[in-house]
Amino acid sequence: MKNFAVFASGNGSNFEAIAKAVKNGRIKAHLALLICDQPNAFVIKRAQRLRVRIALIKREDFSSKRDFELKIIEILKENKIGLVVLAGFMRIVGEKLLEAYKNRIVNIHPALLPSFKGAHGIKDAFNYGVKVTGVTVHFVNDELDGGSIILQKEITVKDNDTLESLEAKIHKLEHELYPQAINLIINSKIKLKGRKASVTQ
């Protein structure tokens, strides 16, 4: 069975959707580990309830980002992790981890990239007044929210939507799209050619 890890720093609703998709067979792989950098994050409670192994690795326990990432890599290797899934991990992935897991780190972004990059994708799109927004799953590279796009799905913003109602729709869509993308990636159904990722038959 293929092993993957989820990295999260906060609430963890995507983590939970992924863990449940593993349990019900929508993702045919083993969620071997949650890596979390925040001791008080709610995602830890979710992992305990869902019986997923937790590694708490705090940045402040290391003198450099390099050492922090080397520790993470050591744990990933010990657990034979083949894919890293970022789900609300509030850190920029550095050189060491990118090198060790080249094209094997994915992220979810709550807007249609390359629009509305950064930490406030839903709010930025809403305040801009877009009529269509959505969710993007992409590979992670050294450019913030800039790696190859794997899957995208759109949502229409209605005139009566509030930021809260849009957030709820985006999160619901994330919880469907991310498990689908992870299952494709981990089962080698995504082909990368140049910067373009496509789904193979």
Ligand code: GRF
């Ligand atoms: C999600 O909106 C995701 O797109 C973004 O961070 C948020 C994490 O939410 N990268 P949660 O912790 O999974 O509930």
